[in-house]
Amino acid sequence: MNDISKQLRRMVVEAIDGGGRGHLGSSVSPIEMIYTLYDSLLNVTPENVQSPDRDRFILSKGHGCLALYVVLAHRGFIKREELKTFCKHDSRIGGHPERNKIPGIEASTGALGHGLSIGVGAALAARMQKRASKVVVLTGDGEINEGSIWEAAMSASKHKLSNLTVMVDYNKLQSYGQTKEVLDLEPLVDKWTSFGFHTVEVDGHDMKALVETYRKLPFTEGKPSAIICHTIKGKGFPFAEGNPHWHHKAKLSPAELAALYACVD
């Protein structure tokens, strides 16, 4: 991991320390995806966050919000100290992200399977208003068990939304266990392709590969794009990697917190 990856994970641990809980595994698998989106693709900054012309990012897998919060903090949308208020009574940053609380959160998500439809609406609005805004929706892999995702996928394809990109955080683990055992998504590339998306695969932790992939967007004019990002749940924390017990953790012991910090110091 490079310095940025480590620094962002350190911020995740600080938030989990503050809140005493959090979806660690689910938040560190998409962290490079979200960081590179804000760094290299999306035209959205603390200054233009209210502008209609900004690009829209929707974290459909709302339980991965720590990744988004730390990127927003890193880019100055919120202060880093605020991460320590995670899940506290008066905090703006809860266990799932909420629109209108934090600048830069486009949709309140947490119930799975909602973000892509909202993204379709946002992409249609951009086209109707003749804006160049791009819309990126990041889903989980367990999340796309939801039928509503595939309703939205059909619609995105019908409307030829080349300004819409879906990124799947494919860490192959959902809450109970492996996706291939709970509800197998394969053949996943073929699924998105057959639903009308130009679909590519990439290593979701490889920042360079991600940025090179973004440069080619939209992959095909007149089609929505899908990027299947192969990731490791819990990446960067060896005891949590591929371990479904770290999907979400509450009541962290001092020893567990020390172990988390040890991975990012």
Next chain:
Amino acid sequence: MRSTSLNLVYELAKENDKVVFIGSDLSPGLLEGMKTQFPDRFFMEGVSEQHVIGMAAGLAMDGYIPYINTIATFLTRRCYEQVALDLCLHDLPVRLLASGGGVVYAPLGPTHLAVEDIAIMRVLPNMTVIAPCDAEEMKRLMPQTLNWPHPIYIRFAKGGDAIVSRPDLEFKIGKAIVLKEPKDGLFITTGITTQIALQAAEELANKNLQVGVLHMHTIKPLDHESLRHWLPKVGKVVTVEEHSRIGGLGSAVLEYASDHLPEVTHKIKRIGLPDHFSENYGSQASLLTAFGITKEALVESFANSR
């Protein structure tokens, strides 16, 4: 009522370029004029109610005012989480135009009856719930939906319903209308139970019982001012709704009374649908008769009131 409302969506679309229409999978040729004139603001999205609500939310976040139409029960039960979160949590100005509220689709059976829609819409924060009584009232309602800053659920009646609303009485979202002044008793009604109550009130008047009709077209926000004024003034109140007795208009009125006028709660009786799925088909009228929502039953509800 449905065609009146949908034609008015087209009229609103002509005056406001933010108005969009979204249907699921509706009748062929529906709103052809709007589709032709504003092709980019007319959507027919298929049998995908969850998606339709989310897409409308996305459009509304960027300034559009989406009007969504499909069958009431599919617009409420099927996509409830999307309505609750995408529309109500975000508090977006999306309008749900619900065809066939109550037992309108009687011959199609319980899969198509919307008999708890008011309850489950009413309980959502930020939602407004309206059940007009006739097409003329719908004409007065629709322009007011343009600038209402919250989501709205509008329950359609069957269509061809007797016109009882009056142009001389102001229509305002959230403001109940006194269609017949009460003296001895009061019916509080919504949707087409207003027509039934007016007939019952006329018959009761022939028996020298002056029972008024308060048409509560807006169930949420409930018109507290009107209830505060009228509930203490009459000896008996009967709420009437084409909806489960659980959670609808009657419950809303009782909740208000319990919170603010506990001394009147004993005067309030509720007429509505029983807590079981319909086992019959027939027609809206035959089901309403079977469930005791008729002029005769309403008259009977005041039988021992003198």
